[in-house]
Amino acid sequence: MVNLIGKRTLQLLAGGALMLFASVASAQYVWVDANGTKQFSDRPPPPGVPAKNIIKAPPAAAVTPKSDDAPAPSSKPMSADDKVPPSLADREADYRKRAKAKEDEQKKAGEDATRKAGNKVACETARSYKRTLEQGMRVSSTDKNGERTFIDDKQRTAETARANKAISDTCK
Incomplete structure (x- = not known):
């Protein structure tokens, strides 16, 4: 018992x-x-x-506050210069701001890549046209009546100058 x-x-x-x-x-x-x-x-x-x-x-x-959780409170009052940890709302706003900046950066990079690809095509087209003009091949165009005409030497010189300008603008 x-x-x-x-x-x-x-x-x-x-x-x-x-x-x-x-x-x-x-x-x-x-x-x-x-x-x-x-x-x-x-x-x-x-x-x-x-x-x-x-x-x-x-x-x-x-x-007895733990020393590793938070620093001991100081005797002086907090001033505006003292750093207070950001609130959850502040951290969320910062995250959204960074995400928007990253999205804008990716959009800009995509637009730059598209523009560069377009410039590359335009550059190759202008170089090809210039080669055609310099080789003396017959170049034709269509007038307002829909009839096919060939360019003369004066027009060929003007077209060569236009091709050179397109090459200088797009081939960088």
Whole structure:
């Protein structure tokens, strides 16, 4: 009978110890951030949160703050120069800004590639036309009546100058 009472007492003590440690492990902090939103965490609030905005803190944490969680509060009040970690909304806005910049950069790169490809085709066309003009081949055109005519030497010189200008503009 004595052995049964001792076991029961030991079980109750062990259960009580577990409950004590469980209550310490579930320590919660509640505070109101700069935007007026309630924040819940198992870590202490950032150093920039005034003491009046801390709604709930575990009793042990108020006595001995951990040195690795947050720096010890300084005796001087926070100034505008002190850095406060960005809020989730600020980080989200920064992410969207970076994503938009990356999208714009990719769009611009695509447009540049399309423009370069078009310039390459125009350059090759202009060079081919210039070769045709310089080789003395007969070059024909269609007049407003739809009849085929051939260019003379004066027109050939003008077309060669136009081809040279197209080459200088598109072949870079």
